[in-house]
Amino acid sequence: MAGTAGSAGATGQLGANAPTLSIIGCGKLGRTLGRLWHDSRTFTLLDILNRSSASAQEASAFIGAGSAAASCAGLRNADVYLIAAGDDQIAACCNALAAAGKLQPGSIVFHCSGALSSLELAAASERGAAVASIHPIRSFAVPQQVAEHFAGTWCGSEGDAAALAVLGPAFNAIGAQLVSIHREQKTLYHAAAVFASNYQVTLIDIAQQAYVAAGIAPELALKLIEPLLSESAANAFRLGPAAALTGPIARGDMATVARQYQAVQEWQPQAAGLYQQFAALTSDLAQRKKNGAS
Template sequence: MLWHRFGHDPRAFALLDILNRSSVSAQQACDFIGAGKAAASFADLRQADVFLIASGDDQIAACCDALAAAGKLQHGSIVFHCSGALSSLELASASALGAAVASIHPIRSFASPQQVADSFAGTWCGSEGDTTALALLGPAFEAIGARLVAIEREQKTLYHAAAVFASNYLVTLIDVAQQAYVAAGIAPELALKLIEPLLSESAANAFRLGPATALTGPIARGDLATVARQLQALQQWRPQLADLYEQFATVTSELASRKKNS
């Protein structure tokens, strides 16, 4: 995806071309955005000031290499990606040609892109990269409601692991809880209704009071007998989930210790 700066306003861009794996998906992206032209190849891309590589993580470097090889980059070009897991170092071939590079990662769940687009204002975005690139991209993202937080390039993987814990693994835990309720004889739809208030109230308390203060349950109470019984029941039902429960119990015990000492 590439833009041309529009006028003297550093926040204003005109979307030029979108290149996807197929012309059909490129046109669908243009239709979704309401701007831009579907391009058939890197060679067909028009010259632009800013290039966004929004491919899968494993293709970012390759796309940047192809962009550089097509002669589309020059000194002063800006190239960035939105990966949470990879840093702007993936854009080394652009840097070698004098382009400024960056990564800006919206910290949101994109299961529903339209919903994210409609509610983007206030979205936190982890940002790192060359000063020149961020000086231009920062105000542009802020103009659409983003709140940028600077991250260390060298800690990008750990930063993204935090997001995976907060988003992906939370969904997995909901699924595990639902499975356990179903195994206990509760219908799947009803199980989700039982989980929802527990999850929403616990999350709200953790954000309001801090995780240590918000912790409840048998480990927080020191009721290790209940923990042992639950672990035994899980071992009889699904041993791999018993292992997961035991690992969480260890980490939760550390959190409970912080609660007692606070």
């Protein structure tokens, strides 16, 4: 390896001489991680490659280190390369990095996509580099805030052992907690996050719409939803989903469920289909509750 990361991988520890890092596609996520690693002296940041020199310079200023590069060919050889570009650009960036001759056996290339696996980095693997994917499970909307409160962040990780031997301690150094996932199940792993985050927001929206259709003002509807949602979620995390389940299906009151389904069908057929699907899944959960599962 070009710098010191080889010894770090051999021991599983990051030594006093930090491995070198360059970031390709240094947006909100790249800036956050770059700043955390610079402040903790986990990596020595070399170069930042963005679509524009101005953007790369802005990222460098936020991080407090790194030089703007104009192309992959202009990158200095680094021990580790983070490709933090959008999902649709990860493979192309890796191909360009490999074509520029920046990779060799012992190099490490990784990305932070939640939806894509480390197989996107095949061009790096073909040149003997170790590859990985490490996905921080949180939003990076405001890098400054995330950097201040990153400790405790869970990260789904998979990839080559040599890459994880360096990247694991690097993420631990900034307070992350890594959980190992199967490369071939990466898409399902990301779908779980979508269920827990995006679709929860959609359910809140549908519940608000139903309250409004029932004659309640939109702002008040959210106030009615909030305690139901927060208390149900708290109970599910504390007791487990099955034990936390309440409501008509948990009580076996299927007549109420049928009336509700009919009312939703008359209001919005598309939402009625969703209600029906959730009723079936909730019935399974209620059975698990009855059987004593958590």
